[in-house]
Amino acid sequence: MSLQSRIQSGRPDERGDDEAREYGGGPAASQPMVADPYADLKSRIHHEIITKIGSRLFAGPGGDGELAEKVGEAVAEALAIDKTPLTRQERAQVTREIADDILGYGPLEPFLRDDTISEIMVNSAHTIFIERRGKITRSSAAFVDDQHLLRIIDKIISRVGRRVDEGSPMVDARLPDGSRVNAIIPPLAVKGPTLTIRKFRKDPFTMEDLLKFGTLTPKAGQFLEACVRGKLNILISGGTGSGKTTTLNVLSSAIPSDERIITVEDAAELQLRQEHVITLETRPANVEGKGQVTIRDLVRNTLRMRPDRIIVGECRGPETVDMLQAMNTGHDGSLTTAHANTPRDALARIETLVLTAGIDLPLRAIREQASSAFDLIVQVSRLVDGSRRITHVTEVLRMESDVVTLQDIFLAKPVETESEARSTGNRLLGPLTPTGIKPDCLDKLASNGVNLPTTFFQTDADRPAVATGAFGRQIAS
Ligand SMILES: Nc1ncnc2c1ncn2[C@@H]1O[C@H](COP(=O)(O)OP(=O)(O)OP(=O)(O)O)[C@@H](O)[C@H]1O
Ligand SMILES: [Mg+2]
Structure with missing residues (x-):
């Protein structure tokens, strides 16, 4: 039985076939993708934490360590209250992903850390493509919704003193690490906020x-x-x-x-x-x-x-x-x-x-x-x-x-x-x-x-x- 159905039924550890989720639906379902079994759970807890400590999350640099601790505690607390049965490993993964969302660049974090990925293309909150060794594939990662994606875009762009909003819906910027970022949001991007990151190679090709x-x-x-x-x-x-x-x-x-x-x-x-x-x-x-x-x-x-x-x-x-x-x-x-x-x-x-x-x-x-x-x-x-x-x-x-x-x-x-x-x-x-x-x-x-x-x-x-x-x-x- 898949984790997703376990989450829905609330019963741990029953075996079943999880192939059904391997090819998730969604607007661009023509590309095979793996659905995130934790999506519902993460989105629930993410929203709870944003309500609880949201005002301090995007206050800018400083106090990051303290904030990370607070977020860790809040996630652990919320997971304990939410009665979803999880193994220790699953709990650690969900906690890390929620912390990434809140403290870092959310679902983009693992891609940013992975040096084999050269380009990240977010077409919409639920459609992320990545380029690895020259090949472009669709990833199973997704943002909770457009608001979540917008918040992450804002976070990336504001680090370099730029902003993106309805007045300036199109931004081209270079991050402090040299990566090149382009963001374009509605009304110009019709299907929702869109983000493209060309990652900087620390070790350029010779x-x-x-x-x-x-x-x-x-x-x-x-x-x-x-x-x-x-x-x-x-x-x-x-x-x-x-x-x-x-x-x-x-x-x-x-x-x-x-x-x-x-x-x-x-x-x-x-x-x-x-x-x-x-x-x-x-x-x-x-x-x-x-x-x-x-x-x-x-x-x-x-x-x-x-x-x-x-x-x-x-x-x-x-x-x-x-x-x-x-x-x-x-x-x-x-x-x-x-x-x-x-x-x-x-x-x-x-x-x-x-x-x-x-x-x-x-x-x-x-x-x-x-x-x-x-x-x-x-x-x-x-x-x-x-x-x-x-x-x-x-x-x-x-x-x-x-x-x-x-x-x-x-x-x-x-x-x-x-x-x-x-x-x-x-x-x-x-x-x-x-x-x-x-x-x-x-x-x-x-x-x-x-x-x-x-x-x-x-x-x-x-x-x-x-x-x-x-x-x-x-x-x-
Ligand atoms: N010869 C190569 N072999 C393998 N990968 C390469 C090679 N040249 C470039 N790349 C990779 O392809 C991607 C695009 O490279 P690059 O930025 O040089 O393209 P570009 O033509 O300048 O793109 P743009 O039109 O967006 O400016 C990068 O991730 C880079 O690492
Ligand atoms: Mg170029």
Whole structure:
């Protein structure tokens, strides 16, 4: 017999079949989920405790230890009065979960503690999805109701001095631990409050990690590292959550430590290892609608800060114009990301973003600026199996008539046959290998002191790949 039915019938320890609850109902029942057998009990006790000591719960920092003790006592007392039969283990679990609700971030606590979870998506009080190792699954955890979820959202957001209410129903914030949070509540979110948390990795991915995951090949890694050292302007393109920021962070680590790096982001996510780094972050408007500082303002400001490298977390608005101008006026080695699904789309996206600045330039002129600004586009994708892959390393050449010429230097081709799939470890894409084209940017790299042998770009059929261990060392000619 399931715990839930035991709770309902009040009789302990009768055996029965609990499969029925394994696939709970609810509005999104198409996804299998495990119903929480303690939900009723927890909700009852939670409400009782809120009524009893509620006014002191959200009073802010200070006295946490004392409060934790009080909550522990109150839960124990309420469980004793509530005659639900529970084993000692169940009692401990229920007590911990109620305390998490009241003192921490409720049902989100275990996800926040779990380092294997990278993203938490609360679609509504009863629908929580999590991403673990690239895979998104629905969790059995749930909030008691919308009010409960709202209280937790409020608690998260107020820690960083922000608020969410009907007047400002949409908030983007970075928590003190670096996690990125977005909350949007009714009336904008029609089905109830919604919360998305991109958890901060205490230990950011390195090139070695990406090589291990098969995101790219050692040879492509060597090439990209050489391009960063050799001051190419690089655009990382990809869809939402495809790994743009992670790739940007990894590539940035190849910037020599004697260069002055300035990063500009909406929410500071990049974690550069170099010493000479200045991190700038935008500021939203205050309640009176004043004091906003945009990415564009910051990019313009960086130009007066004598940067060797400008890294913009994402180009998503008029700042793109300033970024292009910076790149075209001697700030080589700049890196940024944009939202697009192919290298060609990425260029089209840049054009559209330039138009958002309201500048009155013919499209051809904008296209020309974009093509001379960027040297390389790195395309990242999240595949259906949850893995993140670099699919293209594409060189941006000059314009021919009205079209910018692009040439793929490295490419990961889709796997077509079963034997091919087996040989690539059942991956959906083959490895990121050279296409055999010798890039035009070799001259620019050479003028910045980075020399790559032309044989480097021979395809694997012509020459064996460079060993993993060689990554990061000077490339021999
Ligand atoms: N190469 C990779 N292999 C495995 N996981 C990755 C890889 N790159 C990124 N991730 C994971 O994918 C998630 C999204 O990564 P990231 O923040 O870099 O994406 P993004 O494209 O910048 O997203 P957004 O569009 O929201 O800014 C993170 O949890 C990150 O840890
Ligand atoms: Mg990002």
